[in-house]
Amino acid sequence: MALIEFRGVQKAFGPKRVFIDLNLDIHEGESITIIGGSGMGKSVLLKLLIGLLETDGGSILFDGEQIVNASPKTLTKVRRRIGMLFQGAALFDSLSVGENVAYGLREHLQMSEEAIAERVHESLDSVGLPGIEDMWPADLSGGMKKRVGLARAIAVHPEVLLYDEPTTGLDPINVTRINRLILSLKEKLQVTSIVVTHDMQSAFITSDRLAMIDDGHVIFQGTPDEIRRTEDRRVRDFIEGNADEDLDTETLLRRGG
Amino acid sequence: MTATDAPPPPRGPLPKGGVVGAGDSIYRFFQHVGRVTILTRRTFVTLFRTRLDWRAFVDQLDALGVKSLGIGAATAIFVGIVMAIQFAFSLERFGAKDTVGRIVGLSEARELAPALTSLVVGSRIAAAMAAELGSMSVTQQVDAIRALGADPIRKLVVPRVLAGIIVIPLIACIALVLGVLSAMLICNISFGIEMPFFLSTAIDAVTMKDFMAGMGKTPFFGFLTTILACYLGLETRGGTEGVGRSTASAVVVVSISILIADAVLTQLFLSL
Ligand SMILES: Nc1ncnc2c1ncn2[C@@H]1O[C@H](COP(=O)(O)OP(=O)(O)OP(=O)(O)O)[C@@H](O)[C@H]1O
Ligand SMILES: [Mg+2]
Numbered sequence: 001m002a003l004i005e006f007r008g009v010q011k012a013f014g015p016k017r018v019f020i021d022l023n024l025d026i027h028e029g030e031s032i033t034i035i036g037g038s039g040m041g042k043s044v045l046l047k048l049l050i051g052l053l054e055t056d057g058g059s060i061l062f063d064g065e066q067i068v069n070a071s072p073k074t075l076t077k078v079r080r081r082i083g084m085l086f087q088g089a090a091l092f093d094s095l096s097v098g099e100n101v102a103y104g105l106r107e108h109l110q111m112s113e114e115a116i117a118e119r120v121h122e123s124l125d126s127v128g129l130p131g132i133e134d135m136w137p138a139d140l141s142g143g144m145k146k147r148v149g150l151a152r153a154i155a156v157h158p159e160v161l162l163y164d165e166p167t168t169g170l171d172p173i174n175v176t177r178i179n180r181l182i183l184s185l186k187e188k189l190q191v192t193s194i195v196v197t198h199d200m201q202s203a204f205i206t207s208d209r210l211a212m213i214d215d216g217h218v219i220f221q222g223t224p225d226e227i228r229r230t231e232d233r234r235v236r237d238f239i240e241g242n243a244d245e246d247l248d249t250e251t252l253l254r255r256g257g
Numbered sequence: 258m259t260a261t262d263a264p265p266p267p268r269g270p271l272p273k274g275g276v277v278g279a280g281d282s283i284y285r286f287f288q289h290v291g292r293v294t295i296l297t298r299r300t301f302v303t304l305f306r307t308r309l310d311w312r313a314f315v316d317q318l319d320a321l322g323v324k325s326l327g328i329g330a331a332t333a334i335f336v337g338i339v340m341a342i343q344f345a346f347s348l349e350r351f352g353a354k355d356t357v358g359r360i361v362g363l364s365e366a367r368e369l370a371p372a373l374t375s376l377v378v379g380s381r382i383a384a385a386m387a388a389e390l391g392s393m394s395v396t397q398q399v400d401a402i403r404a405l406g407a408d409p410i411r412k413l414v415v416p417r418v419l420a421g422i423i424v425i426p427l428i429a430c431i432a433l434v435l436g437v438l439s440a441m442l443i444c445n446i447s448f449g450i451e452m453p454f455f456l457s458t459a460i461d462a463v464t465m466k467d468f469m470a471g472m473g474k475t476p477f478f479g480f481l482t483t484i485l486a487c488y489l490g491l492e493t494r495g496g497t498e499g500v501g502r503s504t505a506s507a508v509v510v511v512s513i514s515i516l517i518a519d520a521v522l523t524q525l526f527l528s529l
Pocket of ligand 1: 039
């Protein structure tokens with residue numbers, strides 16, 4: 001049995017149908033990358049998994065527990081096992097970096113102040129930002145914010161990590177650094193990771209498997225080798241960055257750029 | 258489930274007027290009322306069932322109380338001065354200058370200090386709160402709280418509402434003192450009314466019942482201000498523009514609600 005199972009998931013926002021019939025299995029310990037055009041619902045997929053958004057139909061199982069229509073208790077239990085890096089980092093402006101990273105620890109675990117400080121230090125250290133506990137989110141660069149967001153997600157030692165575009169908008173050095181971090185977290189802590197990205201280079205480096213979402217379905221899943229060899233036109237176009245010459249602007253806009 | 262798990266409130270173009278437009282706005286109005294009611298219920302359930310987040314609560318006491326003292330005091334002093342001049346001027350014509358202290362004391366205690374201060378301070382608090390929570394919503398900080406296994410109602414709403422219920426009455430009490438004292442001063446300077454006389458008549462005129470009829474309204478104002486600001490803040494969608502919209506709505510909605518609540522509560526307390 002897979003650790004996470006999406007079965008026939010449907011999701012619409014008003015008239016906009018994001019997922020029509022989405023099926024995807026994610027296995028324990030694997031690192032899977034979700035690719036797909038902008039606005040195809042990659043962020044929505046991650047939010048459905050931890051119950052930040054509600055599904056309109058279908059089922060999502062996490063380690064055998066149903067997420068769809070789950071009670072607040074179940075959701076909290078599940079959320080404690082999953083860490084998420086948000087697309088915009090979503091750091092708490094009103095808290096220092098140290099308090100941001102400590103947030104989940106204070107919430108769930110009965111830890112002493114020393115143990116919390118220790119864990120915060122260790123988490124910041126592993127994202128390559130040791131000793132910045134007393135800085136404030138407003139004073140950080142975009143790349144630093146992302147890494148602090150990641151430190152906050154890993155501080156509680158989750159079993160699953162969700163990365164929403166961890167490398168978008170970062171310089172090449174930070175991209176490499178984040179990719180290394182994703183790999184090392186997988187190796188050191190055996191976390192299952194789900195990475196959403198547009199960055200194919202990173203995707204090939206960090207993932208065991210890739211899945212592509214298009215028009216409400218998973219249209220392809222396979223290993224990096226399989227995706228390189230696929231004949232599927234839509235997948236090829238996406239990974240090679242081909243834009244259809246005769247697509248008019250309207251179609252492009254409708255597809256969400 | 259928290260309030261923020263519920264589907265977003267109805268949006269779309271503003272009603273164009275006419276029967277359909279009116280029906281639509283009435284429908285939306287009651288939908289908002291329903292959602293505020295749900296948020297209120299959850300807030301009180303959370304308040305009584307879970308541990309209070311003391312840090313956030315103390316932060317809110319500071320943000321609401323200490324930071325509103327200035328505007329609260331300024332309002333109280335100038336309202337006190339203006340009312341004293343108006344009363345003294347009118348009453349002098351009827352040869353009833355002696356009653357100025359009594360009338361100022363009564364109107365300050367029953368209405369001016371509680372309602373007017375709540376209105377001004379409440380608007381300030383509502384704008385700041387809706388803007389803060391609105392920014393948190395649109396930058397996914399509220400989602401992040403939930404993702405970290407915490408409850409936004411416990412972490413954000415309860416400390417704010419509780420602080421509002423405590424802070425607004427305190428500021429109203431301070432406003433009462435400042436209002437009467439500034440009235441006393443101006444009456445002495447401009448109308449030659451002796452200060453001890455003014456003060457003793459003012460204090461004599463106000464019974465415990467008057468005091469309670471005025472101040473008893475303030476916890477409700479504090480509650481209304483904060484719960485509405487939290488609601489509008491947490492429901493914010495649509496980036497920085499959305500934050501601007503929520504902030505503006507918060508000022509309007511909170512002011513109108515305080516005025517309506519004042520009318521209702523004043524009548525209610527009179528009939529008790
Ligand atoms: N809370 C929401 N309310 C309304 N519509 C939403 C909401 N969240 C997402 N959407 C819509 O769902 C669609 C998918 O959004 P999502 O953020 O998942 O895209 P994405 O694949 O992550 O895109 P990107 O790569 O640009 O981040 C978009 O059209 C978006 O407008
Ligand atoms: Mg996204």
